[in-house]
Amino acid sequence: MSKNPKQTPATPDDAADESPPAASEAVPSNTVKDPDNWTTGDESMTGAQASYLKTLCEEAGEPFDPALTKAEASKHIDALQGKTGRGRNH
Numbered sequence: 001m002s003k004n005p006k007q008t009p010a011t012p013d014d015a016a017d018e019s020p021p022a023a024s025e026a027v028p029s030n031t032v033k034d035p036d037n038w039t040t041g042d043e044s045m046t047g048a049q050a051s052y053l054k055t056l057c058e059e060a061g062e063p064f065d066p067a068l069t070k071a072e073a074s075k076h077i078d079a080l081q082g083k084t085g086r087g088r089n090h
Contacts, residue, residue: 035072035075036071038070038071038074041069041070041071042069042071043070044067044069045068045069045070045072046073049070049073050066050073052077053068053077053080056076056077056081057080059084060083
């Protein structure tokens, strides 16, 4: 009759040996995409976009267009952030 070797449970030290890949090895992100390539870019802008865009338009002294699409609103937000300096230091 043979004895089974005793197995020890994994410890937190074992998990430390499996570190995440370095940033240079990480999978490229698809979170930054050209608005012209958005599958929903032709839909009406979101409520959050509209609210932020209104604020930026007021600060920049430009008219707010409520009929913009998601993609158009995103581009306009980027342009107004550049003009006002808002949202660029994060």
